[in-house]
Amino acid sequence: MNQPVSKTVFDNGIKVLTRKNPNIRSVSVGIWVNVGARDEKFSENGLSHFIEHMLFKGTRNRSAFKIAKDFDSLGSQVNAFTTMENTCLHGKVIDSGLEKLVTMMCDIFLDSMFPEPEIENEKPVVLQEIGMVDENPEDLIHLINEEKLWGEHPLGRSILGTKESVQSFTAKDIVNFYNERYRPEDIIISAAGNVSHDKFVSLVKPFFEKLKKVPAVCERKAPVNKSGIHIVNKDVEQVHICINGHGLKTSDENRFALSLMNIILGGNMSSRLFQEIREKNGLAYSVYSFTSSNTDSGMLGTYLAVNPKKVEKAFELTLKELRSVRDKKVSEIELRNAKEYLKGNIYLSSESSENTMFRLVQNELYFNRFVPINEIIENIENVTEDHIINLSEKLLAEENLSTTILGPFDDLKAIESKF
DSSP: OOOOEEEEEOTTSOEEEEEEOTTOSEEEEEEEESOOGGGSOGGGTTHHHHHHHHTTSOBSSOOHHHHHHHHHHTTOEEEEEEOSSOEEEEEEEEGGGHHHHHHHHHHHHHOBOOOHHHHHHHHHHHHHHHHHHHHOHHHHHHHHHHHHHHTTSGGGSOTTOOHHHHHHOOHHHHHHHHHHHSOGGGEEEEEEESOOHHHHHHHHHHHHTTOOOOOOOOOOOOOOOOOEEEEEEOOOSSEEEEEEEEOOOTTOTTHHHHHHHHIIIIISTTSHHIIIIIIITOOOSOEEEEEEEOSSOEEEEEEEEEOGGGHHHHHHHHHHHHHHHHHSOOOHHHHHHHHHHHHHHHHHHTTOHHHHHHHHHHHHHHHSSOOOHHHHHHHHHTOOHHHHHHHHHHHOOGGGOEEEEEESOOOHHHHHTTO
């Protein structure tokens, strides 16, 4: 846990970060690009995610089948994901397979061909992924919720894109986006586990040092949160509700107080929302609060799904708990329990080489340094009841709340009357 972080920066700006843990056999590797869905033009919506899929569809050296076969033969776990701000190709392998894993990951990241037939084959796959969101009310309301909160800003779009945008993608679109946005200055390569920094650098450097610097083509702009009540009538069994307040950017100094406030509100089974909505009143199976943070913005939200006949009561009780965090002093024992819960999650996640690899990059992106766990724990311990009260007054002011309701419900006046 106390192993130092090693860092090397290539001449073209690519950063390599490692953290060695000699007590385990696994090594987790990530190739990250500081580019995500928020960096796309309207016509490009979903292109970052589509490129993530296409990285596995063939290179100059390997067919799509050979890529799958070679990864499987290593016993490795390889995948990729796209967020609003990042795209990541990541893999995990036992230490003896590190060189082969790195070679294959570099191959698909740097030498993917994006063949037109594979593009056309992959479009129905992504369209099915979009369709799965449309058919899952809990996923769908979170998507609609972000659209209503962020408006026309790119953060209000789906990471997956739309059916129309995905169907329009061509090989030229993909190659141009890849060449323009996958800039060396925005690439971070990380590894954690039983790995030597010098050896890891020697493995990746021949592949990445040849990349040339590329001028930036876009600049991120902060969104403006929108308030209001939005009802989307849909023929589903339950009514799904999201109520959002303002949030914090990832690097905000109040992020520790926000994490604790989220836990107290609806972050675990002893939270106020879970106890009031589910345990005491039996109104919902699923109820929780959540946070979302970006480099320049964020949200604090609540979610629950209820019987259509119970919407008004559930909504009223949820607002009551939001107000209680804002207006009622958090008890000492409640705050202590939240701190222990958060610290426990942090310590447990630190034992995973994959989580450590993720943290290396996220710390570099948002803080330009590695933040040690003991510093995080100290900041958690320094949060007081007053910190949470002051923060909740700022984030949960009712004039700033945004409410989204999805399901067989259309009584806007009933909801408005609860404020």
